[in-house]
Structures are given as structure tokens and as C-alpha cells.
Amino acid sequence: MSVVLDVELSGPLPTVAAFDASGTRREQAWLVVRLFTEPLAMVTVDIPPTGLRPDEVLAAARNAAPDALARRLAQVGLEPDALTSDGTPPIRTPPFLAGRARALAFAPPVTVVICTREHPDELRACLASLTEQEYRGFDVLVVDNAPTSARTRGVVDEFADRLAIRYTVEPRPGLSRARNRALAELQDEPGEHVVAWTDDDVRADAHWVAEIARAFVENPAAAGVSGAVVPAELRSRAQVWFEQFGGHSKGRGFTPDDFGPTTAQSPLYPLPAYGVGANMAFRLAALRRLNGFDEALGAGTPAQGGEDTLVFSRLLHGGATTLYRPAALVRHVHRADVEGLRTQMAGYGAGLTAFYAALIRQDPRVLAELVRLVPRAWKDLTSSDSVRVSTVQADFPRELFAANRRGMLAGPWRYFQGRRALRGRRPGPVASPAAVGLR
Known part of the structure; x- marks a missing residue:
């Protein structure tokens, strides 16, 4: 088993015990290295039978x-x-903290959207993390997707006196449909309003909303922001294997970056330019220009994913600027079982190529650009030093690679299956039942 810890270098460092409270042996520590709250790196350290002393934690963190x-x-x-x-302690206020304080004085209101389906315990933990946010200028909208019980509404009710929270229902199953329902509920908000998306299996860092708001204040032309996603726990081999494969960060690291018309990054590939649905934010005006999310993509469709990638790619391809700000950090609870991981890997593969099918459907001219990118993509798929596989260890099951590639082969077909299912149906929310305000 591994343990995931924040290491704040400006404060006292912890001793990392070799055994947890239940007596289970901890083999490795995954340390999120921070200074003055800013995440700088993640480093993996073997834990000896005697544990890690604070000075050993410091040495590993400094080297990261x-x-x-x-x-x-x-x-x-x-x-x-x-x-x-x-x-x-710093001699004077660190520029990173001073910059955050300046930005928050002018920060826009933010709506945090969580789309969920029958995961009340996960949702409760996610909402609890939002009660700890440094920045209070935000509200929460929970979209209950095709509910089969009142459990989600019950969890939302629990937080009525702790968060500015609303609840609404999207009766049709599918993550993109739930996302579009959220946009319908926010139709009266101005275009500069920021909507931040996360998942019910995510735990938001205390500075997450603040850093999202800060990014938009410091970059008025930005249409979107994505942040770092680190593991919340690594208690099973499946969780470790997912992180070895790149997790949700896919090699992005902890260096801030900007993407747009003046950067060399292609809006089509490789993936580090894109964010991930568990940690992304946009100005409402940007999402409205795209007419929201493609409802043939995302969880709950044959494609199983890709709707988040498509939004970032379309924004970049249209000349918009998006930002990567790792200080806007969240923690994701990975699937703990191997069969669940195998399904997830296949779904990620399908979502990736379904995303490309969606791009071509919407604008056939991108096909020529994609053809030029094929050699690089092939190298990434087959090279041992590509971002996707360079961190994989010897114990990583080869069958997971096979599942991912089978998903890639099926993705375009699955996307068009999803499009056929939408024929004759009005895209987006058919109606907009009023969200229930709880505060």
C-alpha cells in the first residue's frame, strides 16, 4: 500500500510511519510538495521498515x-x-500568496457544478471538501442525473446551511446531458460568470476555487482553466497502476502553462494541452459559443468519455486561450478494483478516438491536420519513453494496455452509435425545471 501526503515546506514536516493504524504496511509515500501552499511537484519515496523521518521527507521534497x-x-x-x-517562515509575504490576495479582491462569482448519479457517499465527501474553501464567492449546483432514488437530494439537503447550494434533475442519463442541464440552469448569468466542473469522486483542495478565480482575474482573455489532479489515496494496486499510466494529469506536471494562438501547442494533439472533466472551469460565454457539450460523448454514452477534451480542443482550434494552473488542485479517488480499472482504461481509449470522430463530424477540415499528426501519435503509442507509458513499472498488467487500445479502435463507431441514438431528439435540456435553491 502507498500513502499520499501533502508536504508544506514552510511548516513542520511529518514523520511517515511504515504502518497505518490498522497495521497495514506502507511501501511508498507519494508526496505532494508545496511551498507557501503552491504545489511544485509530486515525488514517490520508498518507506523503510522504520518509517521516514522529517529530515528524510525534507531531502526527498527538496530533490523533487x-x-x-x-x-x-x-x-x-x-x-x-x-x-x-x-x-x-518567510521573511516577507511570498509573491504567490500576495498575488492570490490581490486577485481575490476582484474575483468573479463562481458556480461549482457536480453532476452525479446515485453516488451519495462520494458526493457527501466532495461537498464536505467544498465547505473548507478559502474563497467564499462561489455557489454549488448539483445535477442529479437520471436518479432512481432520493438519496442525492438528501445529501444536498445536509449541506443547506453550510454551502450556497442548489439542486436540479436531468432525467435523461448521460454526463453531457447533465452538464448541459447545468448550463440551462445558469442561463440568466452573465457571460463572464465562471462555471467550475468537478466530479463526485473528487476532493477539492482548500485553495481550488480561489486559484480558479485567480486565473481568470490575472488572464482576462482566458476562456478556460484546468488544474492538477492528484490521487486522493493509493490503497490498492489498481489505484497505483492507474497513476503509473499517468492518472488524470497525463504528464502535465506542476508548471503553469498557457495555450492559444501564439503557442506552438497543437489544439488537436498531444493531450497535455487539454484539461480533464474532474477539474476544469470556463467562462459561460465560451461554453455558449460552443452550444454546450456534445451529448453523444461522455459517461453514460457508448463513447464513455471525450466530452471534456472536445470542449478544450474546440476552444483552442477557434483561437481561444486556455490555461493550465496546477495550483488549482483537486484529489481524485481512483477505482480500487482491477476490473473497474480495465473498464476505465477501455473507456478512456474509446473516448479519445470518439472525440476525434466528433471533431471531424463538426468540421471535416481538421482531418488533414489529424493526418499530419499520425506519426507523432503512433510514436507515443509504441515508444517506451512516451508520456503515457514512461512511468509504468514492471508490474503494470499488459492487459490494461490492450483494453485501452481496444477502446481506441471502437471509439469512432461508438460515437456514431451515440449520434444515431440522438436522432429525432432535441439536443440539450428539453425543459428547464427550476433549480431548487437551498440557501
Whole structure:
């Protein structure tokens, strides 16, 4: 088993025990290295039978991102050697924290949307994390997708006095339909309003909403923002294997980046330019220009995914700017069983190629661009040093690669299956029942 820990270098560092409270042996520590709350790296450290002392935690953390750490310490007049396992308070307010404070003084209102279907326990934990947010200028909209019970509504009721929260129902199954229902509920909000999306199996970092709001304040031209997704736990081999395959971050790391007309990044490939549905935010005006999400993509459709990637790609292909800001961090609870992981890997493969089928359907001219990208994509699929496989260890099951590739082969066909199912149906919410305001 592995343990995932935040390591804040400006404060006292922890001792990492070799055994948890139940007596289970911890083999590795996955450390999210932070300085003045800013995440700088994630590093994996083997835990000896005696555990990790604070000075050993410090040594591993310092080695994870030495250049980034040195630059940020220099901003407050400190050298790397000034760090100790007992904590090092800054001489003056770090620029990172000062910048966040300035931005929050002008930050726009944010609506956090969670689309969920019969996962009350997961939803409860997600909402609990939102009660701990540093920035309070946000509300929450829970979209109950094709419910078969009142359990989701019951969980929302539990948070009526802790969050500014609303509840609505999308009766038709499908994540994109639920996302479009949320957009219908926000139809009276101005275009500059920010909508942040996350999933019920996510735990938001305390600074998540603040960093999303900050990104839009500091970059008025940005249409979208994505952030880092790290594991919330690594208690099973399946969870570790998913993270080895790139997890939700897919090699993005912890370096902020901008994507748009002036960058070399293709809007079609490779994937690090894109965000992920568990941690993405957009100005409403940008989503309205795209007419929302493609309802033949996403969980609950034959394609199983791809709706989030399509939105980012269409924005970039249309000349918009999107940002990657790892300080907007969330933690995802990965599937713990191997069969669930196998299904997920197949779904990711199908969603990827279904996304490309959707792009071609909407604009056949992109086909020529995609053909030019085939050699690079083939190299990434087959090379041992590609972002997708370079972190895979010897114990990673080959069958998971096979499941992912089978999904890729099936993706275009599944997308058009989804399109056929939509024929004769009005896209988007058929009606817009009023969301129930609980505060």
C-alpha cells in the first residue's frame, strides 16, 4: 500500500510511519510538495521498515523540484539551505500568496457544478471538501442525473446551511446531458460568470476555487482553466497502476502553462494541452459559443468519455486561450478494483478516438491536420519513453494496455452509435425545471 501526503515546506514536516493504524504496511509515500501552499511537484519515496523521518521527507521534497524551489525561496530572500524539517517562515509575504490576495479582491462569482448519479457517499465527501474553501464567492449546483432514488437530494439537503447550494434533475442519463442541464440552469448569468466542473469522486483542495478565480482575474482573455489532479489515496494496486499510466494529469506536471494562438501547442494533439472533466472551469460565454457539450460523448454514452477534451480542443482550434494552473488542485479517488480499472482504461481509449470522430463530424477540415499528426501519435503509442507509458513499472498488467487500445479502435463507431441514438431528439435540456435553491 502507498500513502499520499501533502508536504508544506514552510511548516513542520511529518514523520511517515511504515504502518497505518490498522497495521497495514506502507511501501511508498507519494508526496505532494508545496511551498507557501503552491504545489511544485509530486515525488514517490520508498518507506523503510522504520518509517521516514522529517529530515528524510525534507531531502526527498527538496530533490523533487530544486529549481522551482530555489526561485520561490529567492523571492522571499531565502536560500534552499534555509529550509529545515521544523519549518521556515518567510521573511516577507511570498509573491504567490500576495498575488492570490490581490486577485481575490476582484474575483468573479463562481458556480461549482457536480453532476452525479446515485453516488451519495462520494458526493457527501466532495461537498464536505467544498465547505473548507478559502474563497467564499462561489455557489454549488448539483445535477442529479437520471436518479432512481432520493438519496442525492438528501445529501444536498445536509449541506443547506453550510454551502450556497442548489439542486436540479436531468432525467435523461448521460454526463453531457447533465452538464448541459447545468448550463440551462445558469442561463440568466452573465457571460463572464465562471462555471467550475468537478466530479463526485473528487476532493477539492482548500485553495481550488480561489486559484480558479485567480486565473481568470490575472488572464482576462482566458476562456478556460484546468488544474492538477492528484490521487486522493493509493490503497490498492489498481489505484497505483492507474497513476503509473499517468492518472488524470497525463504528464502535465506542476508548471503553469498557457495555450492559444501564439503557442506552438497543437489544439488537436498531444493531450497535455487539454484539461480533464474532474477539474476544469470556463467562462459561460465560451461554453455558449460552443452550444454546450456534445451529448453523444461522455459517461453514460457508448463513447464513455471525450466530452471534456472536445470542449478544450474546440476552444483552442477557434483561437481561444486556455490555461493550465496546477495550483488549482483537486484529489481524485481512483477505482480500487482491477476490473473497474480495465473498464476505465477501455473507456478512456474509446473516448479519445470518439472525440476525434466528433471533431471531424463538426468540421471535416481538421482531418488533414489529424493526418499530419499520425506519426507523432503512433510514436507515443509504441515508444517506451512516451508520456503515457514512461512511468509504468514492471508490474503494470499488459492487459490494461490492450483494453485501452481496444477502446481506441471502437471509439469512432461508438460515437456514431451515440449520434444515431440522438436522432429525432432535441439536443440539450428539453425543459428547464427550476433549480431548487437551498440557501
